[in-house]
Amino acid sequence: xxxxxxxxIAVIVFLYxxxxxxxxxxxxxxxLRWELYPVPHEKGRAQYGGSILEEVDWWTKPREKDKIAExxxxxxxxxxxxxxWEHNRPLWLGSFAFHWGLYILIGxxxxxxxxxxxxxxxxxxxxxxxxxxxxxxxxIKWLPIxxxxxxxxxxxxxxxxxxxxxxxxxxxxxxxxxxIILITLIYITAxxxxxxxxxxVNNSISFYSALFTFGNISSLPLVAYIHIYTTLFFMIxxxxxxxTHFFSKYFxxxxxxxxxxxxxxxxxxxxxxxxxxxxxVTWAAPHIGSDGRKNWIAIASTFPGKENQNEN
Amino acid sequence: xxxxxxxxTDISKPGQLTEIDLQELAPLPPxxxxxxxxxxFKKLPKATMENLSDSPDGVLATGLSRPASKEEEERLINLxxxxxxxxxxxxxxxxxxxPLILSMEHCAKCQTCNEECPIYEESGHNExxxxxxxxxxxxxxxxxxxxxxxxxxxxxxxxxxEVNWELISKLFELSYxxxxxxxxxxxxxxxxxxxxxxxxxxxxxxxxMGLAPKELHEKGTVQQLIVGSSTGMNPEVVKxxxxxxxxxxxxxxxxxxxxxxxxxxxxxxxxxxxxxxLAWPDNPAAFAILLDAxxxxxxxxxxxxxxxxxxxxxxxxxxxxxxxxxxxxxxxKKLKVKKIVMGECGHESKALGVIADRIFEGAVPRETAMTLxxxxxxxxxxxxxxxxxxxxxxxxxxxxxxxAMGVIEPQRRVLRYIAPKFRExxxxxxxxxxxxxxxxxxxMSGHNFLDWRMHISGRRKFRQILEAFKDEPPGKEVPKxxxxxxxxxxxxxxxxxxxxxxxxxSGLYYGGLVELVVNAMVDIKDKFIDFDMM
Ligand code: SF4
Ligand code: SF4
Numbered sequence: 001x002x003x004x005x006x007x008x009i010a011v012i013v014f015l016y017x018x019x020x021x022x023x024x025x026x027x028x029x030x031x032l033r034w035e036l037y038p039v040p041h042e043k044g045r046a047q048y049g050g051s052i053l054e055e056v057d058w059w060t061k062p063r064e065k066d067k068i069a070e071x072x073x074x075x076x077x078x079x080x081x082x083x084x085w086e087h088n089r090p091l092w093l094g095s096f097a098f099h100w101g102l103y104i105l106i107g108x109x110x111x112x113x114x115x116x117x118x119x120x121x122x123x124x125x126x127x128x129x130x131x132x133x134x135x136x137x138x139x140i141k142w143l144p145i146x147x148x149x150x151x152x153x154x155x156x157x158x159x160x161x162x163x164x165x166x167x168x169x170x171x172x173x174x175x176x177x178x179x180i181i182l183i184t185l186i187y188i189t190a191x192x193x194x195x196x197x198x199x200x201v202n203n204s205i206s207f208y209s210a211l212f213t214f215g216n217i218s219s220l221p222l223v224a225y226i227h228i229y230t231t232l233f234f235m236i237x238x239x240x241x242x243x244t245h246f247f248s249k250y251f252x253x254x255x256x257x258x259x260x261x262x263x264x265x266x267x268x269x270x271x272x273x274x275x276x277x278x279x280x281v282t283w284a285a286p287h288i289g290s291d292g293r294k295n296w297i298a299i300a301s302t303f304p305g306k307e308n309q310n311e312n
Numbered sequence: 313x314x315x316x317x318x319x320x321t322d323i324s325k326p327g328q329l330t331e332i333d334l335q336e337l338a339p340l341p342p343x344x345x346x347x348x349x350x351x352x353f354k355k356l357p358k359a360t361m362e363n364l365s366d367s368p369d370g371v372l373a374t375g376l377s378r379p380a381s382k383e384e385e386e387r388l389i390n391l392x393x394x395x396x397x398x399x400x401x402x403x404x405x406x407x408x409x410x411p412l413i414l415s416m417e418h419c420a421k422c423q424t425c426n427e428e429c430p431i432y433e434e435s436g437h438n439e440x441x442x443x444x445x446x447x448x449x450x451x452x453x454x455x456x457x458x459x460x461x462x463x464x465x466x467x468x469x470x471x472x473x474e475v476n477w478e479l480i481s482k483l484f485e486l487s488y489x490x491x492x493x494x495x496x497x498x499x500x501x502x503x504x505x506x507x508x509x510x511x512x513x514x515x516x517x518x519x520x521m522g523l524a525p526k527e528l529h530e531k532g533t534v535q536q537l538i539v540g541s542s543t544g545m546n547p548e549v550v551k552x553x554x555x556x557x558x559x560x561x562x563x564x565x566x567x568x569x570x571x572x573x574x575x576x577x578x579x580x581x582x583x584x585x586x587x588x589x590l591a592w593p594d595n596p597a598a599f600a601i602l603l604d605a606x607x608x609x610x611x612x613x614x615x616x617x618x619x620x621x622x623x624x625x626x627x628x629x630x631x632x633x634x635x636x637x638x639x640x641x642x643x644x645k646k647l648k649v650k651k652i653v654m655g656e657c658g659h660e661s662k663a664l665g666v667i668a669d670r671i672f673e674g675a676v677p678r679e680t681a682m683t684l685x686x687x688x689x690x691x692x693x694x695x696x697x698x699x700x701x702x703x704x705x706x707x708x709x710x711x712x713x714x715x716a717m718g719v720i721e722p723q724r725r726v727l728r729y730i731a732p733k734f735r736e737x738x739x740x741x742x743x744x745x746x747x748x749x750x751x752x753x754x755x756m757s758g759h760n761f762l763d764w765r766m767h768i769s770g771r772r773k774f775r776q777i778l779e780a781f782k783d784e785p786p787g788k789e790v791p792k793x794x795x796x797x798x799x800x801x802x803x804x805x806x807x808x809x810x811x812x813x814x815x816x817x818s819g820l821y822y823g824g825l826v827e828l829v830v831n832a833m834v835d836i837k838d839k840f841i842d843f844d845m846m
Binding site: 024031038049264286 | 394406428442467520671
């Protein structure tokens with residue numbers, strides 16, 4: 001029962017803090033344009049980094065956005081860590097394996113959820129239940145093993161690189177090592193559980209089933225408990241680390257690097273910006289001329305005289 | 313195993329962290345490969361170092377005075393911390409808050425960005441120039457003062473940092489060791505932007521503490537807002553100067569060239585970087601010739617600020633940026649022009665074209681000179697004889713026009729047509745390297761900063777230029793033209809050529825795009841580009 005309650009808490013904490021942070025970022029003011037070319041949705045120009053600003057009288061021309069092109073950049077980046085491959089090859093192997101370990105375990109988690117739901121409809125997952133059931137059965141049996149082995153290789157390599165490579169070591173805080181150890185521990189325990197527990201598939205499904213029904217969890221091997229508790233801790237811990245980049249990357253790409261929306265009269269952006277221009281400016285340097293109440297419009301349309309320029 | 317280990321926390325220790333050693337810099341191609349035959353690196357006098365900023369590298373870009381008393385030091389520390397906190401408020405920094413928080417929160421310390429930084433690379437991997445060095449300091453400060461947690465937890469998660477005079481003065485200096493070229497940001501897998509972080513650091517110093525290089529602030533934005541131009545030209549002087557240029561050029565080309573002033577309803581309001589008028593008068597003259605030949609109604613503005621597209625606020629202070637951009641907007645509206653065309657100036661183009669877009673509300677459309685020149689060359693019936701440009705030409709891509717605006721091809725299409733010996737640098741376009749004078753450096757030469765920007769920040773560009781011409785005879789017998797369609801880049805390239813003696817040694821010359829175009833016009837009988845006069 002404690003395990004169940006802890007699992008619910010971990011899921012709630014994970015979702016709550018990630019959503020809260022995501023909301024904070026998403027609702028931050030629209031910033032000044034700061035796109036960085038190449039912007040992939042620039043149709044016909046993205047391959048060399050061009051933009052519509054290459055057109056004479058560009059504001060009279062139709063803006064064609066190629067959203068598929070964005071995916072063509074995002075997918076290799078997410079799946080193959082393309083930027084690291086191109087710009088930091090020595091780190092790529094460890095990083096790739098470390099991430100893919102997680103992708104595979106997360107994929108397996110979805111399979112377990114699917115199996116649990118199918119189970120509610122009387123479709124049980126085992127090796128003798130027909131083709132689809134046995135495919136799912138063997139996937140659940142083997143994916144954690146494959147994912148964990150890959151993840152462990154990645155974890156060990158990244159850990160060693162962080163220790164041996166001075167550039168990485170100088171910038172690593174204790175948490176960097178801890179994060180690698182923690183995730184590698186998840187891989188190791190998943191692997192041990194999967195290879196030592198003859199009922200691994202059934203036990204895993206029954207855990208998820210108990211989660212859905214608030215039922216009893218069948219007794220699990222010790223290593224399974226260690227794996228689950230470590231994973232729960234990771235879920236609670238993750239929202240407070242830089243690892244939230246798994247979703248904030250959406251914002252750094254789509255809302256900063258590729259955010260090239262021009263501000264047209266009466267647009268949503270224009271409305272928002274006119275609201276921001278009413279914010280009070282409180283910067284203290286004399287040349288700003290703030291009195292704590294003057295807003296951006298007042299500050300930007302005046303300039304304190306020479307007598308206030310005695311700075312430095 | 314590296315021996316020159318500098319830790320993040322060393323920033324708070326007294327004294328210099330590193331010394332520039334010319335032998336450690338990445339070697340240049342011949343005849344510049346022996347550092348003993350190149351100008352040296354000026355060491356600052358001991359007294360200067362004792363009285364001014366605690367420099368991280370023995371270089372001073374700003375030269376902040378040491379606090380005279382403990383109280384003064386306390387005051388600076390308190391101001392710095394209050395500025396740091398304000399940087400993360402939407403009221404003071406709605407302009408960049410979202411990208412800044414993202415860059416603070418998500419760096420994985422993977423160091424993927426490092427090798428993309430020309431300054432870090434050319435310096436022989438000097439730790440203090442690593443793109444993540446400054447960034448990591450700001451990040452630790454953010455977690456200490458803006459998002460405080462339990463100190464033990466913070467040390468575990470981010471590591472510690474101590475704010476004192478040493479940190480403030482070194483960080484101030486370090487915020488002027490990055491050209492904001494954002495090449496590092498292109499490679500970051502997460503999308504963290506170390507260029508932006510440097511930009512934001514500069515804002516704490518300027519907007520809260522009143523600290524900025526005098527070239528950018530007092531002689532830059534302040535002078536521009538008060539006198540009319542960062543060059544110091546008031547409206548009368550600028551008109552006089554343009555009149556002089558018109559007369560001189562009319563004589564040279566054999567027909568009347570006349571600058572138009574304050575023409576209401578003109579198709580184009582042309583705003584040059586006023587530095588062109590003083591340093592490279594052929595550039596505004598060439599624009600006048602081209603626009604007239606194309607039959608475009610155009611004007612310049614003689615109103616305060618209206619004749620100078622410079623906006624150094626872009627580099628260090630959003631309020632100054634907004635003030636100058638609003639003046640430009642106001643003037644364009646008053647003149648009821650159809651569009652603003654930013655002259656050959658990268659940072660002007662970026663400031664007016666994209667950065668200020670959010671405050672312009674589309675009120676007056678703006679475009680870069682690149683697109684207008686392309687349109688004139690190909691669509692306005694002017695006759696060109698490309699063989700007049702019979703010398704090797706390469707193109708420098710200003711970061712602000714390429715990486716920040718995506719304007720890559722128009723200038724190339726023009727060059728491919730009018731300059732038969734045009735060749736690219738490697739890499740180029742959106743992957744270009746900064747000239748080394750970006751973010752205001754081109755006009756900063758105080759103390760020994762000129763040596764720094766020649767030996768370090770401009771080194772990669774100088775190498776690229778030499779390599780672009782490597783299939784040409786190496787000496788001065790063949791003049792080689794570096795086309796730099798940006799005033800600041802041009803200033804930096806001029807300084808590089810002078811510093812390395814590259815006109816004599818390699819036959820390097822530089823200039824803008826529009827001069828090449830006019831040089832190729834059939835109607836211009838004499839040489840418009842005359843290497844003997846350059
Ligand atoms: S800025 Fe990006 S590339 Fe550089 S260390 Fe941080 S995450 Fe890695
Ligand atoms: S912005 Fe440019 S100069 Fe600055 S750290 Fe990045 S690559 Fe280096």
